[in-house]
Amino acid sequence: MKSYLILEDGLTFAGDAFGAQIAAAGEVVFNTGMTGYQEAITDPSYTNQLITFTYPLIGNYGVELSHNQAPTAGCAAVIVRQLAELPNHYAQQMNLDEFLQQQNVPGIQGIDTRQLTKHIRQHGTLKAILITAPLVIPFTDAYAAIQQKKAPLERATFTTPHAQQHVVLIDFGTKKAIIDQLLAQHCNVDVVPYTTSLAAINELQPDGIFLSNGPDDPADYQIALPLIQALQVKYPLAGICLGHQLLALANGAHTYKLQYGHRGLNHPVKDVATGKTILTSQNHGYAVAADSLANTPLQLTAFELNDHSVEGLRHESLPVISVQYHPEANPGPTDALGFFKEFCELMAVNKAKNSSVA
Numbered sequence: 319m320k321s322y323l324i325l326e327d328g329l330t331f332a333g334d335a336f337g338a339q340i341a342a343a344g345e346v347v348f349n350t351g352m353t354g355y356q357e358a359i360t361d362p363s364y365t366n367q368l369i370t371f372t373y374p375l376i377g378n379y380g381v382e383l384s385h386n387q388a389p390t391a392g393c394a395a396v397i398v399r400q401l402a403e404l405p406n407h408y409a410q411q412m413n414l415d416e417f418l419q420q421q422n423v424p425g426i427q428g429i430d431t432r433q434l435t436k437h438i439r440q441h442g443t444l445k446a447i448l449i450t451a452p453l454v455i456p457f458t459d460a461y462a463a464i465q466q467k468k469a470p471l472e473r474a475t476f477t478t479p480h481a482q483q484h485v486v487l488i489d490f491g492t493k494k495a496i497i498d499q500l501l502a503q504h505c506n507v508d509v510v511p512y513t514t515s516l517a518a519i520n521e522l523q524p525d526g527i528f529l530s531n532g533p534d535d536p537a538d539y540q541i542a543l544p545l546i547q548a549l550q551v552k553y554p555l556a557g558i559c560l561g562h563q564l565l566a567l568a569n570g571a572h573t574y575k576l577q578y579g580h581r582g583l584n585h586p587v588k589d590v591a592t593g594k595t596i597l598t599s600q601n602h603g604y605a606v607a608a609d610s611l612a613n614t615p616l617q618l619t620a621f622e623l624n625d626h627s628v629e630g631l632r633h634e635s636l637p638v639i640s641v642q643y644h645p646e647a648n649p650g651p652t653d654a655l656g657f658f659k660e661f662c663e664l665m666a667v668n669k670a671k672n673s674s675v676a
Contacts, residue, residue: 321426323368323397324453326445327460329437333356335450335616337418337425344368345533346446347603348435350582352533353379354649355396355414357582360386363559364489366465368446374436377402380410381417386495387648391421392533395463397434401427422434424448431557442577443603455472476500477508486524488512488546488560490532490539490560495648499658500528507556512542519549526554526665529561531644535599536563536573536604543568554637554664556657559602562640565616566631572610576627583650584624587643595623597644599650603644606631637664 323337324345348370349358358369376398396418405413417426426448438444447453447460480502485505487497500507508522516610519527523602527549539560546568549555557565563573588595606628611618620630620641624655629642640663645654 319350319450321424321448321450322452323426323429323434324447324449324457325437326457327441328457331426331429331434333428334667335424335425336401336415337396338422338423338426339450341450341464342368342424342448343461344394344446345443346370346397346434346438347443347579347581347602348372349601350429350584352583354583356381356417357386357387357495357649358362358601359391359393359396359418360388360533361493361601362388362392363493363531363533365491366394367533368395368397369393369398369436370431370434370447372431374399374431375402377414379407380405381405381412381414382409385648387495391418391423392491393423396423396425397412397429397430397431398425398427398450399431401425403444413578422564435578438578453636474509476509476613478504478506480504483504483525483662483667483669484508484523484589485526485528486510486519486522487528487530488514488542488561490530490564492530492532492541493644493646495646495647496528496558499646499655503658503662505662512539512545514545516545516548520552524553525669526556526661527553528661529557529564529640531559531561533560535575536560536567539564547548550636550638554661554668556638556661556664557640558646559642559644562631562642563602563604565604565638565640566606566611566614566628568615568665569616569633570610571616572606572607573604575604580622580627580636583647585643585655587620587629589620590618596653597651598629598645599647599655600643602642637668639664
């Protein structure tokens, strides 16, 4: 079956459909990772986005369900140059085509993803629709008719043997790998919606608070800022990606939309204190404005070497830290896993201080 990718500026690509046979609409973005397509497809930060994979062959090692980062796919559609027809991996349970059918996500293959990526880099992130017939009505009408918001997922409590600390994770669209890393640090984790009240969180008696990643513009989450402001003065707090941006907004900084975002596995980030550079996994379309930090209690701790955007923050007087990149990787390099250990050390110090006061 033919499929058509139509951008809001009129650029159109014709290819072959795979996955679910439905229409999709959303922002079209690109991911430069050579691997990790399954983790990206199930990353909630991609909610309502059409992911273009720049690596030319996608699906070559199939799908193994334990690698999912959420119970269901977040993205609206998948765009590839070539879909692997004969994936080969000892642990694969199905191929990518079958997985997308199961997840009700459409795909298109056989288009020039290099041209599409260069177009996005030149013109910025654009709205797009994916349909199985040529467009016969205005783009704006088709986009409004097709686009749909996915319902937030219900979350639960995660425990680990010999737990030493208890973390409440504020869920804006968290990845499974973040929870896994907290469990690996011997933390029990309660995952709660970002609409949860301060009183309800206090009743859980956490040792620390974690702000997750998630989709969309951080300015859309104004309802969460008073909660973050209240939590950071009471508990050690850490944030990743969207959580990092919301922490910045809660402390008086500003955010802005990147021209085409950071989505890939090899973004170099430099630590201000040590001068050390690490490679990081990233997936975000917005960033914290560096010049807006001057009149806030936040200090810059890391920056991206390609465009010098803000990648890390620390509160000047509170046990509060955040990073723009994904230290849990999945997919990507594990250079930054120490972020979770740093957060746990903040909780341990705070707990010891409170015990001595008591």
